[in-house]
Amino acid sequence: MALQCGIVGLPNVGKSTLFNCLSNAKAQAANFPFCTIEPNIGVITVPDPRLTKLAELVQPQKVQPNTIEIVDIAGLVKGASKGEGLGNQFLGNIRATSAIIHVLRCFDDDNVIHVDGSVDPIRDKEIIDTELQLKDLDAIIKRIQKVEKMAKTGSDKDAKKTFEVCTIVKAHLESGKSVRTAPISPEDREFIADLWLLTEKPVLYVCNVDEKSVVSGNSYVDKVREAVKEENAEVLVISAQIEAEIASLDSYEERQMFLEDLGLTESGVTKLIRAAYKLLNLATYFTAGVQEVRAWTITQGFTAPQAAGVIHSDFEKGFIRAEVIKYDDFVNLGSEAACKEAGKLGVEGKTYIVQDGDIMHFRFNV
DSSP: OOOEEEEEOSTTSSHHHHHHHHSSSOOOOOSSTTOOOSOEEEEEEOOOHHHHHHHHHHOOSEEEOOEEEEEEOOOOOTTGGGTOTTHHHHHHHHHTOSEEEEEEEOOOOTTSOOTTSSOOHHHHHHHHHHHHHHHHHHHHHHHHHHHHHHHHHTSOHHHHHHHHHHHHHHHHHHTTOOGGGSSOOHHHHGGGGGGOOGGGSOEEEEEEOOGGGTTTOOHHHHHHHHHTTTTTOEEEEEOHHHHHHHHHOOSHHHHHHHHHHHTOSSOHHHHHHHHHHHHTTEEEEEEEOSSEEEEEEEETTOBHHHHHHHHOHHHHHTEEEEEEEOHHHHHHHOSHHHHHHTTOEEEEOTTOBOOTTOEEEEEEOO
16 A cells, blocks of 8 residues: 655754664665755565464465555655745645654764754754645635635525535635644544645654663653644654664564663564554454465455455455454464364455454455
């Protein structure tokens, strides 16, 4: 599934260093602004211990994990909404993503210059928020101008509703708030969905800290948490420098020892990938056979035919039924055959909502 998270932030906050740790793609990480000019795209493997366990039980010829795409987008400056710096390019790149990973600098280091001369993650956040909000406000005003006449004559019900929703969103943006927190229902959001508003995208805040703050955070992180508490957004604490050091180690054992020395149970990158997967509203189901054990990415709430369509469109078109084993049952009993014997294989129809972790086999006819 071509779903992307875009990494955004002011220049020199650690975006490219973090991106390099996330993927095999190598964005230039340097101590000067705009070291990432074109968006770099990395395909990221999603860590899932369930897939490892299934592979141990089935012993397949091939194991295929889930992946998501992470895009490292050029740094933004004040005035981007009006084309300053790399503004138009930046905003165009972020519009194409499905969710935002917003990196904030939460460490002091005189050797790493800040584009605004001092460290202040709340100011940095507000700079980017303002530029995105201004761009969204421009789009909303244009839509209001387009539908206002039809809305007032009452000749078009959709135009009237669009006008009402846009009016609410306009006031919300003008108050300095993002569209994702606007007081409108999910149904009403459909009337502005085609605008692909930047501040409607779900967001994950990543506080880039120094080594001594990676376990419990610091005063900068506390300020970020306070600033975003009404956004229903997750805040992750990561040290991009530590992640770079972990990535440079050759073996899994070396990496684990390094983490233990720091008082960590897992890397920040692992936490970030899982959080990004959740941010995109994704879920996983598995297929498990001797040829391949594979994780498949679906959107939360997919029906069985929709999930089958992720494998091939013919599976969805000709869907007959799905045979479903719950992950815990498969692991506890050890095989598909044992699950069948124990009555733990369910047969589900077209209305079945796939659950995260389901092990599925589809019957279809084209």
